[in-house]
Amino acid sequence: MSYQQARWIEPLIFELSKPGRVGSSLPGKPRGSINVPKELLREKLELPELSEPEVVRHYTRLSQMNYGVDSGFYPLGSCTMKYNPKVCEELAALETASCIHPHQAEETVQGALELMYRLERFLAEIAGVARISLQPSAGAHGEFIAMLLTRAYHKSERDGKRDRVIVPDSAHGTNPASAAMAGYEVVTVPSNARGRVDLEALKAAVSERTAALMLTNPNTLGLFENQIIDIAEVIHDAGGLLFYDGANLNGILGKTRPGDMGFDIVHFNLHKTFATPHGGGGPGAGPIGVQKELEKFLPVPVVEYDRKRKRYYFDYNRPHSIGKIKGFYGNFGVLVKAYAYLLLMGAEGLNEVTEAAVLNANYIMHKLLGVKGYELKFDASGPCKHEVVFSTESLKLETGVTARDVAKRLLDHGIHAPTYYFPPIVPEALMIEPTETEPREELDHFVDVLNTIAQEARSNPEKLRSAPTATAIGKLDEAKASREPILSWGTHRKSAKK
Amino acid sequence: MGHPYIPNTREIREKMLREIGAASIDELFADIPPKIRLKRELKLPPAMPELEVKRHVQAILAKNKPFTQMLSFLGGGVWPHHVPAHVRSLVQRSEFLTSYTPYQPEASQGMLQALFEYQSMIAELVGLEVANSSMYDWATALGEAALMCARVTRRKKFLVPELIGPERFSTLQNYASGPGLEPVKIGYDRTTGQLDLGQLRKELGQAVAGVYIENPSYLGFLETQVDEIAAAAHKAGALFVVGVNPISLGLLKPPGDYGADIVVGEGQPLGNPVSFGGPSLGIFACRGETKLMRQIPGRLIGMTTTLDGGTRGYCMVLQTREQHIRRERATSSICTNEALCAVAAAIYLASLGPRGLNDLAELCASNASYAMKKLNAVKGLKAPIFDAPHFNEFTMNCTDTRISIQKLNAGLLKRNIQGGKLLRTEFPELGETALLCTTELHSREDIDRLANALKELLGGRR
Numbered sequence: 001m002s003y004q005q006a007r008w009i010e011p012l013i014f015e016l017s018k019p020g021r022v023g024s025s026l027p028g029k030p031r032g033s034i035n036v037p038k039e040l041l042r043e044k045l046e047l048p049e050l051s052e053p054e055v056v057r058h059y060t061r062l063s064q065m066n067y068g069v070d071s072g073f074y075p076l077g078s079c080t081m082k083y084n085p086k087v088c089e090e091l092a093a094l095e096t097a098s099c100i101h102p103h104q105a106e107e108t109v110q111g112a113l114e115l116m117y118r119l120e121r122f123l124a125e126i127a128g129v130a131r132i133s134l135q136p137s138a139g140a141h142g143e144f145i146a147m148l149l150t151r152a153y154h155k156s157e158r159d160g161k162r163d164r165v166i167v168p169d170s171a172h173g174t175n176p177a178s179a180a181m182a183g184y185e186v187v188t189v190p191s192n193a194r195g196r197v198d199l200e201a202l203k204a205a206v207s208e209r210t211a212a213l214m215l216t217n218p219n220t221l222g223l224f225e226n227q228i229i230d231i232a233e234v235i236h237d238a239g240g241l242l243f244y245d246g247a248n249l250n251g252i253l254g255k256t257r258p259g260d261m262g263f264d265i266v267h268f269n270l271h272k273t274f275a276t277p278h279g280g281g282g283p284g285a286g287p288i289g290v291q292k293e294l295e296k297f298l299p300v301p302v303v304e305y306d307r308k309r310k311r312y313y314f315d316y317n318r319p320h321s322i323g324k325i326k327g328f329y330g331n332f333g334v335l336v337k338a339y340a341y342l343l344l345m346g347a348e349g350l351n352e353v354t355e356a357a358v359l360n361a362n363y364i365m366h367k368l369l370g371v372k373g374y375e376l377k378f379d380a381s382g383p384c385k386h387e388v389v390f391s392t393e394s395l396k397l398e399t400g401v402t403a404r405d406v407a408k409r410l411l412d413h414g415i416h417a418p419t420y421y422f423p424p425i426v427p428e429a430l431m432i433e434p435t436e437t438e439p440r441e442e443l444d445h446f447v448d449v450l451n452t453i454a455q456e457a458r459s460n461p462e463k464l465r466s467a468p469t470a471t472a473i474g475k476l477d478e479a480k481a482s483r484e485p486i487l488s489w490g491t492h493r494k495s496a497k498k
Numbered sequence: 499m500g501h502p503y504i505p506n507t508r509e510i511r512e513k514m515l516r517e518i519g520a521a522s523i524d525e526l527f528a529d530i531p532p533k534i535r536l537k538r539e540l541k542l543p544p545a546m547p548e549l550e551v552k553r554h555v556q557a558i559l560a561k562n563k564p565f566t567q568m569l570s571f572l573g574g575g576v577w578p579h580h581v582p583a584h585v586r587s588l589v590q591r592s593e594f595l596t597s598y599t600p601y602q603p604e605a606s607q608g609m610l611q612a613l614f615e616y617q618s619m620i621a622e623l624v625g626l627e628v629a630n631s632s633m634y635d636w637a638t639a640l641g642e643a644a645l646m647c648a649r650v651t652r653r654k655k656f657l658v659p660e661l662i663g664p665e666r667f668s669t670l671q672n673y674a675s676g677p678g679l680e681p682v683k684i685g686y687d688r689t690t691g692q693l694d695l696g697q698l699r700k701e702l703g704q705a706v707a708g709v710y711i712e713n714p715s716y717l718g719f720l721e722t723q724v725d726e727i728a729a730a731a732h733k734a735g736a737l738f739v740v741g742v743n744p745i746s747l748g749l750l751k752p753p754g755d756y757g758a759d760i761v762v763g764e765g766q767p768l769g770n771p772v773s774f775g776g777p778s779l780g781i782f783a784c785r786g787e788t789k790l791m792r793q794i795p796g797r798l799i800g801m802t803t804t805l806d807g808g809t810r811g812y813c814m815v816l817q818t819r820e821q822h823i824r825r826e827r828a829t830s831s832i833c834t835n836e837a838l839c840a841v842a843a844a845i846y847l848a849s850l851g852p853r854g855l856n857d858l859a860e861l862c863a864s865n866a867s868y869a870m871k872k873l874n875a876v877k878g879l880k881a882p883i884f885d886a887p888h889f890n891e892f893t894m895n896c897t898d899t900r901i902s903i904q905k906l907n908a909g910l911l912k913r914n915i916q917g918g919k920l921l922r923t924e925f926p927e928l929g930e931t932a933l934l935c936t937t938e939l940h941s942r943e944d945i946d947r948l949a950n951a952l953k954e955l956l957g958g959r960r
C-alpha cells in the first residue's frame with residue numbers, strides 16, 4: 001500500500017480566531033445616516049476573525065483532506081464521476097457569464113439566452129424529446145418538476161383521479177421521494193430474476209389510478225431494461241406517463257434515446273453525464289425534457305427566438321405553465337460548462353464516451369468475476385452498461401467481512417469507495433461505475449486491489465475491519481453523531497461548557 | 499488517435515474487447531432492441547478542439563453586457579457584491595470542486611468540516627441553533643419551509659405577505675400543491691408597507707401551519723412589527739418563518755432573536771457570483787428542538803469523534819430523514835444541493851468577520867439612504883414609496899412624471915446605466931415603480947450619476 005491522505009490537525013475556524021483580525025477590505029466607509037431604528041439593530045455577531053493568509057491556509061488544508069475525481073479513481077456507482085475538463089470552468093468564470101444579472105434588459109443578455117437556446121436543442125436531440133426546460137437545480141429537483149408536470153397533464157385531460165406513481169424496487173431513493181413530495185402515493189414493483197422490471201407485476205400494478213412510472217434505463221444494476229417497449233405500452237395503455245430518470249444516461253449516449261424508447265418526460269444530470277463538477281454535493285443542474293403534449297406545462301419562462309427581430313427572449317406568456325419552480329432561470333454557471341463540454345465532444349465524442357464507459361464497466365465485470373468473493377446476483381449472461389453491481393455476500397459468509405468493510409479498505413489504497421448497499425435488492429452490494437475517463441491500468445489496479453482485499457479478508461479480517469487508516473481520519477462514531485447531534489460550533493461550545 | 503478525455507485509445511479498447519470475449523463494441527449494446535437503436539449519428543456539431551470551443555463560447559458570451567461594464571442598480575433576489583479573489587481561488591481547488599457528496603467521511607473530512615463551519619456561521623448569523631448545509635435557492639427553501647411547517651403542525655394553511663417576491667410565491671405554490679397546502683396572502687399598509695396585523699390575526703387559527711415574512715421585504719423596506727407577528731403566530735400554534743438577505747444581518751437583529759422558528763434566505767451574496775441567477779445558495783435554519791430538527795430537509799453535518807473517542811471528526815447526520823434511506827417518507831427529495839456555494843459563503847464570512855460584515859451592511863444601507871434622498875429630490879420622483887426604514891433596496895415611483903419606468907430605463911441604458919427592476923407586471927397597484935439596489939459596488943458619484951441622468955431624462959421632456 002502506498003497511499004496516505006493529508007492529515008492535518010486542523011482546528012475549527014472559530015478556534016483560530018483572534019480579536020481584531022480581518023481578511024477583507026471595503027471600498028469605503030459608511031457615510032451618513034442609515035435610517036434604521038436602534039431596536040432593529042443587532043447587538044452581537046460572533047463570526048471568526050482572521051487575516052486572508054490564515055483563511056487561505058485553513059481552507060487549503062481542508063481541501064487537502066478531501067478526495068475528488070482529480071485525486072484519483074472514483075467509481076461511485078450511479079454518480080458518473082468522470083473527469084471535468086478545466087476549460088469549462090474557465091468559461092463559466094468569465095465576467096460575461098458570472099457578472100450578468102437575471103433582471104438585466106434583454107438586449108444586454110443576448111449571449112446568455114443564445115447559449116441556453118442552443119443547449120436546449122442539444123439536449124432535446126440527445127434525449128429525443130420535443131422541448132427542454134433548463135431550470136431545475138439538480139436531479140431530484142428535475143424529478144419533482146416532472147411529477148408536477150405529470151399532474152398538470154392529467155388534470156388538463158380531466159383525469160385528475162390518477163394519484164399513484166409506480167417505481168421499481170431498484171429505483172434511486174429520490175424517485176419515490178419526489179413523487180411523494182408532489183402528492184403521489186408510491187407503488188413499488190419488484191424486479192425479476194434477470195434484474196429487470198417484472199412485466200407481469202407491472203401489469204398487475206397499473207390501473208386507472210396510475211399517473212406515471214419512474215424508470216431508470218439502464219437501471220441501477222447497470223442493466224438495460226430490454227422490455228422497455230412493452231413496459232411503455234403497459235403504462236401508456238393504462239393512461240399513465242413514462243418518466244425517465246437520467247442518472248444513467250452515460251450508458252446510452254448516441255445508442256438509443258429515451259424519447260425513442262417511449263418516455264414522455266426525461267431528466268438530465270448535467271453534473272453527471274455532461275461533466276460539470278459536483279462540488280462536494282452541488283451545484284448541479286437537472287434540466288427536464290418533454291414530448292409535445294406536455295410542452296405547454298413547462299415552468300416559465302422559456303427561451304424563444306424572434307426571427308424577425310433576430311432577438312432571443314424569455315416567454316412568460318404561457319397560460320398552461322405550472323409557473324415558477326425556483327428563482328430565475330436555472331443554474332446558468334453550470335449550463336455554460338455543460339454547453340462547452342458538448343462542443344468539446346460533439347456527436348462522435350458522445351458516442352465514444354458511452355462506448356468507452358460501457359467497455360470499462362464490462363471489463364471490470366469480466367475481470368472481477370474471476371476473483372473469488374465477488375459475484376453477480378443478476379444476469380451474468382449478457383453485457384452490463386455503464387456500471388456493474390457486485391455482491392460480496394459469499395465473502396461475508398466466509399469471513400464476516402462486509403461490503404462496507406471492503407469499500408472502506410479501498411480508501412486505504414487511494415481509491416474512492418464504490419456505492420455500497422445500493423440497490424437494496426442486492427445483498428452486500430458494491431455498485432461500480434468506472435466512467436470513460438479511466439485508463440485500463442487504473443481498472444486493472446482496481447481489480448488487483450479488490451483481490452488483495454478479498455485475500456486480506458481471509459487472512460486478517462480484524463485488520464481489514466479497522467480500515468481506513470490511510471485517510472485524513474479513521475472510522476468515525478456516526479451513530480453517536482446522529483444520537484446526540486452537534487450541528488454547529490455554538491452547540492458544541494454550549495455542550496462542552498456543561 | 500487518442501482522445502483528450504478518454505484515455506483508452508481505440509487500439510486499447512480493441513484489446514480489451516478481445517480480452518472479455520466480445521467480437522465488437524456492438525456486442526455490448528446487443529441488449530438494446532433494434533427497434534429503438536439510434537441508427538444515425540446524433541445531430542450535434544462536430545467535436546471542436548479546446549481553443550475553438552473557448553473562442554466559440556467567448557464569442558457567444560461577448561453578446562452579454564456584464565454589470566461590471568456599466569452602472570447597474572439591480573437586486574431583487576440576487577445582489578452584486580465584490581467576491582474577494584481568494585474565495586474563488588479556494589473553492590476552485592480540485593479537491594473541493596471535483597468531489598461528490600461526502601458519503602465517505604474518512605476521505606471527505608475537508609468538505610465536511612467546511613460545511614460544518616458554514617452551518618455554524620449561518621446559525622450564528624440568523625440567531626438559530628441549526629442550519630442545514632444548503633438548499634437550491636431562497637425560493638425552494640421557502641417551499642420546503644412551508645412543507646416542514648405542515649409536517650410539524652399537521653395543518654394546511656400558510657400565510658405570506660402580499661408583497662412577497664413573486665417568483666418565490668409562484669415556487670411556493672408549486673411546492674405547496676403536493677400535500678394540498680394553501681398559501682394565503684396577508685395585505686399591507688398602503689403608507690408604510692407593513693403587514694396588516696388586523697388581517698393577520700383574523701386569518702390565524704387552528705388551520706394555520708406557518709406565518710412567513712420577508713425582512714428586508716422584497717421591496718427593500720424593513721418589517722418593524724416583527725415581535726407582534728411572532729407573538730400572534732405562536733399564540734395560534736403556528737410556526738414563524740422569516741426570509742432574509744444574509745448581508746443585512748451584519749446590521750439587523752437576527753430573526754432568531756425576535757421569535758423566528760425557521761429562517762430561509764438567499765446565500766448568493768456571501769461570496770458567490772450573480773451568474774444570471776444561478777447557481778445560488780438556499781439558506782435553511784431552524785430552532786434546535788428535536789421536533790423541528792427531525793423534520794428539517796436536506797443534508798446536515800455533525801461533529802463527532804473517531805470510534806476510539808480520540809480525535810474530533812465530522813460526518814453527515816440524521817440521514818434517516820433523507821431520500822436515500824427513507825424513500826417516499828423522506829422529509830424532502832433533495833440530494834444534490836449547493837455545497838460548493840456554501841463553502842464559498844463560509845470562506846466569505848470568515849474573511850469579513852463580524853466587523854467586516856457590519857461595515858459592509860452599513861455601507862450598503864447608507865448608499866441606499868443616500869440614493870433615496872437624491873432620487874426623491876428629483877422632481878416627479880418618489881423614493882421610497884413606503885414610509886419605513888430600508889436596508890439596501892428601495893422603490894422609486896415616477897407615476898407623476900407621466901413617463902413610464904420602461905422608458906426611463908431605456909434612456910438610462912443609452913447612458914450605460916441599468917436602472918431598477920420594473921414592478922408593474924408584478925404589482926400593478928404600485929403604478930410606475932421600480933426596485934433599485936445599492937451595494938458596496940456603488941460610490942456616491944455613481945448614485946449622483948443616476949440622479950443626474952434621471953433629471954436629464956425627465957427635464958428633457960418638459
